[in-house]
Amino acid sequence: MNMDQNIIYFITGNIHKYNEISAFFNKENLNYVLKQKNIKTIEVQAESIKEIALYKLESIKGQVNGSYFIEDAGFFVDTPLNGFPGVYSSYVMKTLGNKGILRLIDDFEKTQAHFTSSIALYFKPLDKNLIFEGDVYGRVSKTIRGSGGFGFDPIFLPNVMPDSTFAELTTDEKNKISHRGKAWRKFTKFLKENTI
Secondary structure, three states, X not given: OOHHHHEEEEEOOOHHHHHHHHHHHHHOOOOOEEEEEOOOOXXXXXXXXXXXXXXXXXXXXXXXXXXXXXXXXXXXXXXXXXXXXXXXXXXXXXXXXXXXXXXXXXXXXXXXXXXXXXXXXEEHHHOEEEEEEEEXXXXXXXXXXXXXXXXXXXXXXXOOOOOOOHHHOOHHHHHHHOHHHHXXXXXXXXXXXXXX
């Protein structure tokens, strides 16, 4: 087997995302080696996380020798913020942060929120772009809680574990229920079915 063929590159500069994906990867018996590559992608404003991930994937075409993927995620406060920050999550995290989001909400009992993850993969053996998606639903915590995770994790209470924010869970616990975990399981199923 050509060693280059079984390397899959995760294109990200976010070490937290890379560590989460690595934790998934190491648990699976995959015939691939995961490596991180930090290449500047072009961010586009689009209606959905899926569109953004596919656009980023296309923006670096020809810059990577082999198969590679991008993971993009968004935090959506459906009630009362009509899905904000959604596709603007990264920018809002940098500018408003978790405190800023909490200041926009009055009644925390009635909040509804979700995370969406899209993994966009360029799979060289098939010369094809593929997408794998996952969602997790819950509500917004009144306070910032926990020291794990990253981004909006300290203010998200998942419905399946309503007493803990994502940031209060271990990486393992979070990966079992998270949006990224769901997208990742679809991704690994594809890799297992398409082993080189």
